[in-house]
Amino acid sequence: MLISALIAVGASAQTYQPRETFAPFDMGQPVNRYRSGNGLPGPDYWQNRADYAIRATLDPVAKTITGSVDISYTNNSPDTLDVLWLQLDQNLYRVGSRSGLALGGVPRASTEGMTLDAVSVEVNGRKTGVTPFVTDTRAQFRLAQPLAAGGKATIRIRYHYLIPAEAFGGRTGWLTGKSGDIFSIAQWYPRMAVYDDLRGWDTLPYLAQEFYLEYGDFDYWITVPSDMLVAGSGELQNPGEVLTAQQRERLAQARGSDRTVLIRSPSEVTAPATRPRTGGTRTWHYRMENTRDVAFSASAAFAWDAARINLPGGKSSIAMSFYPPESQGRDRWGRSTEYLKDSVERFSAKWFPYPWPAAVNVAGPAAGMEYPGIVFDGIDDAGKELFWITAHEIGHSWYPMIVGFDERRHAWMDEGFNTFIDIYQSDEFNRGEYGPKRDSEFAPGGGNPVDEVLPVLADPDAPPILSRSDTVTEKYRHPVTYFKSALGLKLLREEIIGPERFDPAFRRFTAAWAFKHPKPADFFRAMESEAGEDLSWWWRGWYANNWQMDLAVAGIERAKSGETLVRVTARDKLVMPATLRVTYAGGRSVDLKLPAETFIRQPTTLILVPAGRVIRAELDPDHHLPDRDRSNNAGVVR
Template structure:
């Protein structure tokens, strides 16, 4: 009887094993693994993901002088742009962005804002007044041109003759004036506080659009959600304000002895050598400018410079507390963290720690990814939830504790994406917001031994959105996306994608090598999505088309499943299936009868042959439990089928 039973069981096992083999022979999924865009290289952008041997980009250098009038809340001044055409074609005109025109009742942005409003609602009684426009080629015999055309938030300036290719230089100048909006689309504006008005000035001057080898002129209008894409250059700008104002801005202050008295200069010097926060203007000195400023009447001019930047912003107010500390950078370099905020924001639970946060954030990113290039890092308290510019942030004056750390760290992280790596925010928000959210995860884990921590790695918190029928893909342009989806498609989903690449697919060392190569190759340049994909694959040594296609350019989900575990001769077979549209390597956590554990990683190629795979686990130990992704890195939408048997994990 025992012999007959064994024969019967062996026969059943053999039949069952045949079914497994048949189950694996299905229609293949090779299309999921094929390239999905034209990713071949050329002389401008190499197939390896680096700038090609003939890569070029144009340059815009700015000299700007403006005066702030706090009686009527206006900015007025003049600008001269020195534009260098490094492209291989001559240019009969250039395009400028006039983003203040967004604040007009008939702007495209106003007319495409829902009646109920959204984050990007703003004042509608503003806009530029432009005059004295002139353009002149820097060549003998050239004649100035005064011809220009303004369309919504774009300005086309024509030359008298085409600007020569490969090094032609022109100067464009004009006067401009605008009313500073109170509500500046959560990116700029003004805020009335107890001791005065805080002016947060951004998008405040005519800015040159990018002319590149991909689409030529990038002239998408400024509607709201889409941010910016700008050329690099040097900025020299002067801001004239009432004598009792403090001005902070992108870049280094050029005339400290003209705007600060001896006491304040001494404090500034002490702050430059201190790792703890030093008051420059104390709370009790806000209403006593004579204690820190050299003049007691009229206006005073603050002069700033910054090199190789794509933008500048500044803030001005008579209501600022001002503090600072040294930032220690690699190779003995230093910079200065500064914070300005009103008395309403003061306190150790609030903005009193802003400079500490700023310093820690900049030091972390400089050590881990790429050295911070600017002389200062300024955090400004304003009526803005969070907005970044080179070397300067605007963050909510109401933020405290973990929320202040989070917004400060996030906005300073933007100095790497897109200020150093100059992507097109207006088209590809995920290449700055998503990349930045990813690096924020590690800085938050590192700050003060995880004082505030991060929950990015708790990816399964987002399953409800990932399964929502109204979800959109990461590649959706921000001005097109439903505003309820923007936080996920621009920030969280791409950040989760990078997290999966680092912690699950490639591993930390391979990922970091590739990610640093991307930053180093494209610092102060203009990468496209394919450049990022190509360099990550080339340096990490992995074809990731399946991942870019499904996670970044699709709306499918991850749903890996364990169907069963059955004996097969002296071994055991784990029957797996891919029920989602995103293929993924399968990390298996194994538990044996003797209590020992093991981890096995199956390559993503198992899904090229179909959506079912039988893994023969060769071991002389008996399996009692199996779990997919035991560290729970993947945002798998169905955790009920991740384990075998379910009861051992309850």
């Protein structure tokens, strides 16, 4: 007998078809001995390696980089290579570059790009000159002698380029601050393209969608005027040549201090005594091991402070901040090192230990950009914005710097994964001083993220997460690539499989693919295998499509036997596990956990609830799910 009348059901955006939602999900990547069915590297997994020795001179007057690079390239693939491909990302700024046309032909300031002055390749002791075939941001080197499987090649290149100004809108450049010029230098040397087991040479042009790079060891030497400080990825190898005795002493103190130590205070920036000598040049030598890239920043206007980072197993690293005097202050860059230290410590404890000798935050151009061990943020950043951007950018050390995602094809993986982990960092730092983190365009008042994603899900033009990165327009880049991707992981962790299964699976995936190249299918398989769930319905609905969800209570019924049944129904294509809260006369309530499989055979299911006089039933009472129509979530007995 029907004893309840529920709110009217609104029009459904889509018809729910269980066989469509729960169909097997084609991950688009076969399982083989390179990549296993459990989502982890297979027994024959391989990747090539590139080790670099780079010597470059920064001319702050001419705004140029002139350099040479020796690349030791190891072919660990089973294939013989008759060509090598390198990336010349500075060619982004050439007139007529693919990037400018891909962005709708919007004019950008231009340079001549990166000029290769001389190139040679040595294979099996035979050195030959090479005439590069340059096409946009790529260069092909045709080999006189093929590089056999297991073989090594040495590539030697002399090059130069004009450093783009901050106004170019790129990820590297220079600006003139109140205290002097600041250079943030990245994409500054010819870099090997990746040759992998899925595509061979992956030569997507650089359309401003970040990077995909091989791992190796880097030694690099940067020559600058002697009054400049250089902050770089990795560890400084020659402090005795470029730092004063007092700075070396302060730096040693910072390595043992949990409180920030000033290495060069803002008031000392103009003091000649803070440099070993005046006039001429100094060469800074940095080294970084097992990394996919390095970057650096240089200025005569830098203040510098540092503190110890405490890592699992009694290990340590060092957090350092470089900023001009106009950025100082306790509510500004005076807390940068504190933010950096805390973020690295928490990410290390929760997900994977930070592997490098330093983590550096630099105030200057290219604000909001990350490279291994070093991040570039804005000179005007302050307060919660400085904390959020510091935590987010250094979080990229994990994704994609440690776990080597292909950002150029799958930007949702590095941005979404990193936004996911920095949500928890914002909640935890200093007992929630800057939490919860919310993206202003979604929740200006700190609203519920499952409500803020609803317009994205309802937008018929919004691209699925699994779109190729270059096809996602700026309108949707943040809503989909960052926000929806991160929310998908948060919902997977907190609503679908639970932290007790998600966290070990996520950590295992991270550790297994550290310094390697996982793809989306590897992640999907790893989470399913370790967590013990077939999540095809979730990958299809949230990632491969932009489906909406509308779960509803469609009635409360009493069976002839006297038992109470609640009728629940799925009225749109996306489903999720949900809580059904049943309230009884007298105020007692009981929560029932309904799995996604509640809807695996039919849109509507009758739920038998514990005995008692039921007066109300409500789906998702705590508002955890992205339900597009909450008006039909509850039913009451009249």
